[in-house]
Amino acid sequence: MFTYVLKTLWRHRTRTLLTVTGAAVAMFVFCFVGSVQEGLQRLTTGSDADRSLIVFQENRFCPTTSRLPEDYSRKIKEIPGVRDVMPIQVWTNNCRASLDIVVFNGADPQQIQSTRPLTLTAGDWQSFSTQRDAAIVGRNVAQRRGLKTGDQFSIGDISVKVAGVFQSTVPSEENLIYTSLAFLQYTRGLDAAGLVTQHEVLLTDDADPDRVASEIDAKLRAGSVATKTRRKGAFQASTLSDLVDLIGFAHWLGYACVGLVLSLVATTTVMSVQDRIKEYAVLQTIGVRPLRAMRLVLTESTILCLVGGIAGTALAMTALAIGGFAIGAEGATIAFRPSIGLAVTGALVSLAVGIAAGLAPAIQAGTVPIVNALRQA
Amino acid sequence: MALVELRGVSKSFRKGDETITPLDDIDLDIDAGDFVSLMGPSGTGKSTLLNLVSGIDRPDSGTITVDGTEVTKLSRSKLADWRAANLGYIFQTHNLIPVLTAYENVELPTLLLKLSSTQRRQRVELALEAVGLSDRADHYPRQLSGGQEQRVGIARAIVAHPKVVVADEPTGSLDTETSEQVQILLQRLNKELDITLLMVTHDSDAASIASRQLMLDRGKFLERGGDKEMGRQGEREVGVGNAGDSVAIKKFG
Ligand SMILES: Nc1ncnc2c1ncn2[C@@H]1O[C@H](COP(=O)(O)OP(=O)(O)OP(=O)(O)O)[C@@H](O)[C@H]1O
Numbered sequence: 001m002f003t004y005v006l007k008t009l010w011r012h013r014t015r016t017l018l019t020v021t022g023a024a025v026a027m028f029v030f031c032f033v034g035s036v037q038e039g040l041q042r043l044t045t046g047s048d049a050d051r052s053l054i055v056f057q058e059n060r061f062c063p064t065t066s067r068l069p070e071d072y073s074r075k076i077k078e079i080p081g082v083r084d085v086m087p088i089q090v091w092t093n094n095c096r097a098s099l100d101i102v103v104f105n106g107a108d109p110q111q112i113q114s115t116r117p118l119t120l121t122a123g124d125w126q127s128f129s130t131q132r133d134a135a136i137v138g139r140n141v142a143q144r145r146g147l148k149t150g151d152q153f154s155i156g157d158i159s160v161k162v163a164g165v166f167q168s169t170v171p172s173e174e175n176l177i178y179t180s181l182a183f184l185q186y187t188r189g190l191d192a193a194g195l196v197t198q199h200e201v202l203l204t205d206d207a208d209p210d211r212v213a214s215e216i217d218a219k220l221r222a223g224s225v226a227t228k229t230r231r232k233g234a235f236q237a238s239t240l241s242d243l244v245d246l247i248g249f250a251h252w253l254g255y256a257c258v259g260l261v262l263s264l265v266a267t268t269t270v271m272s273v274q275d276r277i278k279e280y281a282v283l284q285t286i287g288v289r290p291l292r293a294m295r296l297v298l299t300e301s302t303i304l305c306l307v308g309g310i311a312g313t314a315l316a317m318t319a320l321a322i323g324g325f326a327i328g329a330e331g332a333t334i335a336f337r338p339s340i341g342l343a344v345t346g347a348l349v350s351l352a353v354g355i356a357a358g359l360a361p362a363i364q365a366g367t368v369p370i371v372n373a374l375r376q377a
Numbered sequence: 378m379a380l381v382e383l384r385g386v387s388k389s390f391r392k393g394d395e396t397i398t399p400l401d402d403i404d405l406d407i408d409a410g411d412f413v414s415l416m417g418p419s420g421t422g423k424s425t426l427l428n429l430v431s432g433i434d435r436p437d438s439g440t441i442t443v444d445g446t447e448v449t450k451l452s453r454s455k456l457a458d459w460r461a462a463n464l465g466y467i468f469q470t471h472n473l474i475p476v477l478t479a480y481e482n483v484e485l486p487t488l489l490l491k492l493s494s495t496q497r498r499q500r501v502e503l504a505l506e507a508v509g510l511s512d513r514a515d516h517y518p519r520q521l522s523g524g525q526e527q528r529v530g531i532a533r534a535i536v537a538h539p540k541v542v543v544a545d546e547p548t549g550s551l552d553t554e555t556s557e558q559v560q561i562l563l564q565r566l567n568k569e570l571d572i573t574l575l576m577v578t579h580d581s582d583a584a585s586i587a588s589r590q591l592m593l594d595r596g597k598f599l600e601r602g603g604d605k606e607m608g609r610q611g612e613r614e615v616g617v618g619n620a621g622d623s624v625a626i627k628k629f630g
Pocket residue numbers: 371372390391392397399417418419420421422423424425426
């Protein structure tokens with residue numbers, strides 16, 4: 001009986017191909033949207049987002065406008081619950097939302113190595129920490145810009161030598177380029193000697209992040225520049241707030257894609273069943289049970305949906321894996337990465353939509369008035 | 378007890394305000410091994426009768442029993458199972474599944490039965506052999522002639538070894554020569570395989586090959602002179618389709 005379904009699909013291969021392609025495109029978009037949502041989700045949750053704080057200048061949003069004394073880190077370190085503080089100078093080529101944002105973070109190389117969850121996939125820490133203009137590049141940036149160890153990379157007034165490429169357990173970090181703090185502070189146009197954009201605070205295991213944050217702000221209120229301290233996740237979400245709204249809206253796009261696949265496959269299946277309603281009457285005359293006739297239709301719609309959906313999902317995963325896409329604004333970025341969860345979701349959604357799309361035509365085929373259908377010419 | 382028994386069967390159709398009652402309180406017995414032909418003017422309810430016997434349609438009243446099973450009582454799903462095991466249906470326009478080969482078309486009914494793949498293959502091959510189409514097994518319906526298509530349809534109807542095979546104008550869309558071949562085939566199936574056949578036809582030549590010839594006209598059965606047991610000629614009224622007439626149809630003798 002399965003042969004019958006396959007041969008029917010093959011008989012109308014143009015229609016089958018168009019439907020499968022449509023389903024594939026829609027599921028491709030679905031997975032892309034899903035990956036953006038996942039990226040945002042990762043940015044605001046997880047240990048990196050929850051267990052570290054960012055100290056920024058009060059009422060400032062773009063990294064170029066936040067200027068904090070570098071020695072604040074000494075004062076912050078005195079507060080109970082603080083394990084380590086890393087002063088960071090940020091430089092970005094674009095303060096507005098952009099798909100090809102390049103963000104430099106300048107910090108102490110030893111501290112980067114010891115506190116950030118990075119592993120070098122090329123190059124070595126030694127040359128990064130010893131050369132003044134050395135940089136290690138996140139693998140997303142490296143992919144996007146085609147960078148490899150030994151390359152010279154220039155953007156704006158900054159020119160660095162790639163000492164290594166890293167991957168990170170925090171995907172958004174893979175959009176960063178790390179340099180030494182001093183190198184970035186003395187870049188022309190920044191004039192940031194003794195100043196940094198932000199301090200990243202690592203907490204001890206038992207510390208309450210919000211309490212520590214307010215203590216930091218209270219303590220630094222006496223200093224030359226007032227600060228605003230937030231959890232890293234909340235900080236990034238507020239930095240990207242415009243994008244967050246946009247991405248929140250984009251999930252409707254994901255639902256729309258599911259709806260699109262549903263209506264596409266349902267239309268094809270309804271057409272297919274209506275064309276062959278007499279065949280279903282003949283099958284039932286031969287002795288095929290109504291439920292079995294329904295199963296045949298459901299198999300047909302599910303095959304269409306699964307083939308298209310899985311192809312689209314696989315394409316999306318491939319594109320996400322090799323594209324190194326990211327969207328960013330004001331020094332914070334959201335990485336679009338493929339994930340097993342997303343792939344499984346894509347496949348399950350395709351399966352569910354396939355079954356749903358076949359329900360109406362399946363009932364039609366199962367309950368066909370046999371005699372009337374047979375009397376049709 | 379007859380293999381097929383119809384008792385007080387009525388069936389009417391509504392067309393707008395009008396109600397057509399082609400079958401009104403009909404009784405009919407068909408014995409196992411009979412080859413019954415059914416003739417009659419267009420629109421008298423011959424196809425309707427076949428559809429009722431095969432359980433793809435339901436009577437408004439009355440009972441139909443086939444080999445002890447009261448098919449009028451079965452659910453749609455149970456009826457499908459019953460047909461798979463007990464009934465073969467030969468259509469006028471063969472109604473083969475176009476995407477399946479001759480072999481696959483004939484195989485369809487066997488997929489609904491509990492058979493091993495060897496048994497299944499054997500049955501399909503025997504059925505194709507019986508209709509003389511073993512060499513066309515891999516052909517698709519569009520690659521077959523009308524007569525060949527009809528023979529595949531016949532093979533499909535007999536492959537499950539049904540108790541009863543019904544045929545609605547099986548030679549209706551064939552030329553005289555092909556029609557004769559199909560008639561001879563049906564006669565052989567009846568004689569050699571002992572298949573009980575109920576065939577509707579407009580062709581009196583086709584009807585004459587049957588062991589028993591019935592006419593249906595305005596709700597009445599007329600048994601024609603082909604009745605071999607009686608050997609009589611001409612038509613006689615054997616039943617009157619009036620309500621309350623419980624012994625309307627019976628064989629003479
Ligand atoms: N589904 C239906 N709806 C309405 N009327 C129907 C339906 N099926 C059959 N009829 C009517 O019932 C009557 C008997 O139809 P049936 O098809 O049984 O005739 P028949 O004897 O097979 O005719 P023919 O020799 O032309 O095939 C006809 O008048 C037909 O119009």
